Amino acid sequence: MYEEEAGLSLGVKLFILGFLLIFTGALLLMIAQAARGGGVSGGVVVVVFPFIPVGVAWGDYASVILVVLTVIAVVLMIINMIIVYRRLREVER
Structure with missing residues (x-):
């Protein structure tokens, strides 16, 4: 009924997407904190x-x-x- 898609499976794609979102969010938080000069x-x-x-x-x-x-x-x-x-x-x- 459904054809198998060539390439990465859906689970791997979602894992990569989640990792990239977390990495991007952490990077944005670090940049924002550094720009404001705040501390942890x-x-x-x-x-x-x-x-x-x-x-x-x-x-x-x-x-x-x-x-x-x-x-x-x-x-x-x-x-x-x-x-x-x-x-x-x-x-x-």
């Missing part, structure tokens, strides 16, 4: 280690931002697990 007042890092999000935060409102980002990471992990589970069930049929 804090930050948050959330890393998902196998199935447990681990976060570190510092600065103003660090705990609130860390909780929000950790909740977002958990929700994304749950959505990913549901998608993988459904695909595995389809393959078994």
